[in-house]
Amino acid sequence: MQNLPDLEAWAIFARVATTGSFAKAAETLGMTQPTVSKAIIRLERRLGTTLLYRTSRRVSLTPTGQLVMERAKHIVREGELIEAETSAHSRAPMGLLRISAPMSFGLKYVAPLMPGFLARYPDVNLDVCFDDAVVDVVGGGFDVAIRIAAPEDSSVRSRNLCAIRRMLVASPTYLARHERITHPREIESHTCLCYASHSTSLSWRFQHASGEECSVTVDSRMRTNNAESLIPALLAGMGMALQPEFVVADALARGELVEVLPEWKIAQIYLSLVTPPRVFRPARVAALLDYLSESLPSAP
Known part of the structure; x- marks a missing residue:
């Protein structure tokens, strides 16, 4: 035996x-x-x-x-999950929650929400990982992954909260040194700074209100896996970059960055809450999903 x-x-x-x-x-x-x-x-x-x-x-x-x-x-x-699903106390959120979130978005929007969640659910503990890498939710043992990306495939459970607008930006000093850009194909002759977290980071697709589409292959002078780390180079006039609106909103408001080709739109990405494909969901996970759903949509 x-x-x-x-x-x-x-x-x-x-x-x-x-x-x-x-x-x-x-x-x-x-x-x-x-x-x-x-x-x-x-x-x-x-x-x-x-x-x-x-x-x-x-x-x-x-x-x-x-x-x-x-x-x-x-x-x-998994043992905790079995007990939580069969326990008479399974309706009360308790136990450890492991969360993955993108670095810049997580520090700006998720971290400030955690004290309120802990206060609301005193029997829940948090283990939060801020990382721009797309984690394996199941293999990494995460309960919830907050992602900013294209819609998820069917291998995981996903709840889309809102669309995230991306825009092409550059500093006034950079734009003053170059001829005015009137079409996306002209980007190929410019210096570009790239957020390389997504597989499409070196191919930017634009669509005009008229319906015209244009795909641009970008030769980047600087690549990084964190969008916010491009800000110093952008402000220094080192090039232009395709950035999520929430990353550059403050710099745009101060006039330190300017949107380039505002009449051309880039395919939207989504703020999503991703969970493992479980039939049953522990009360602590359901509580966190509801809390983030009610707190995050207006953030970006």
């Missing part, structure tokens, strides 16, 4: 990996430190490899420990 996985040891390992300490893990789990230590030793013997480096001052993950850490966390989260 095949032995069952040591799920308790995996859960303890996940907590040690998260806290970086046997003592802290024991405290949060309501166990003694020797119990935690024995569980890790039991798991390592079972696997025939070392998962944690121990010193008198700290605990760190071995290469093998790093490889299995996220999967161990996923095991724990």
Whole structure:
């Protein structure tokens, strides 16, 4: 008969990996430190490899420990999900929520909302990751991913909150040094700064009110995975860039940047809330989705 996985040891390992300490893990789990230590030793013997480096001052993950850490966390989260879906208390939001959000948008609009959410739901804890990379919601163990992109495919559950306008911008000093642009095809002769998070970042598509469409291949002098990091170069007159409106709104209002070709529109992207394709949704996730839905639409 095949032995069952040591799920308790995996859960303890996940907590040690998260806290970086046997003592802290024991405290949060309501166990003694020797119990935690024995569980890790039991798991390592079972696997025939070392998962944690121990010193008198700290605990760190071995290469093998790093490889299995996220999967161990996923095991724990799935266990929590099962209990949440069958518990008589499942209607009360509680437990850990892992959130992914784009860096610039997240810091400006999401971070200020978190204190209010924590105050409203005192039994919920948050783990928020600000990163412009498009995360694997399921593989990364995230409950909710806030994305600014094209509509999602059917492999995940997505709620579109609003459209995000993008615009071509440059500084007055840059525009003063060049002839006036009258058509998107003229962009190819200009210096461009590119936000490279999206696969279409080097091919910009424009549509005129008349229905005319134009696709421009951009040769970028500077590429970055964070839209806000282009602002200093834009203000310094180093080129033009295609930017989300919320990133450049303040600079436009101050006259530090100017919209180029305002009569030409760029395909819209959407502010979306993405969740794993689960049949059941824990109360804490539903609470967060409702909270963000009521708080975010007017932000951009």
